Amino acid sequence: MVGNDIIDINETRRSSNWERPRFMQKIFTKKEQSIISVSNDPFTTVWHLWSMKESAYKVFIQAGGNRFFNPTKIECSLDSSKNGQVKIDTITLRTNTSINANFIFSTATINNAAIDTCIFQLTENNRKQQSNFIHQQVLNNFAKNNSLNCAELLIQKTKTGVPTLHYKNKLLDKSISITHHGKYAAYSILKFKNYWKQQNNPK
């Protein structure tokens, strides 16, 4: 299973104010708040941790967890500027984050399983058009990389909103996560069908 989350930095500056009273207490645990308070760049650290939580939550939902809205139930810790861990209930996810001037992007997996990720910029502003464009990107690339006929490839969402890939009306055993925010979008696909294989291989 894989979860991802992208944060468009300009869009976030426009639409969210992390310094709003009580905002931090609603989304971060005491431990996370102390990571932010000693950070050189609190803005980036806030949204770095947030993207970790979002990506981990997506794996939690894929694993059959029930939806909830209580960000402090998800706790992050950082191993390095790129790598971190996120705990939700009894599950611990490994995360990987890349940050540049335009976006913050995190992926979460159960055990650092290998993933293919593609990040791209959106030109459309309309949300529906953006969504169609992203799906088309996923389908085109996936068809190309796996020598499949794109016309027979389809993305469907499960009841809990998890995207799944279908080929010739059959569900493919491929874990995928799709994210978009502002002008950026990304998808991540688990490289191997079975992540257990990965777990047995030391890194």
Next chain:
Amino acid sequence: MSDKKEMISELKSIVKPYIQDEEAFKNLDEDTDFINDLKINSANLVDVILDIEDKYDIELDNESMDKMLNVKIALEVINTKISEK
């Protein structure tokens, strides 16, 4: 306590700045899901919660926020908190 219709319309004006699906917003009712239907991004859902706290002068602890994913449950939680005041 305000009646349900009035509360829905109050809630509607609270969520308005954050919604990304106009159609779902127009048809907002008890079953409307903040994230799946209105496409409010989850960081902005925190703003919705804070705006609700300010509007009704209540505190929504993290436990009560937990289930506030749709209009119906949001109204229930708000009413409970108001009655506890």
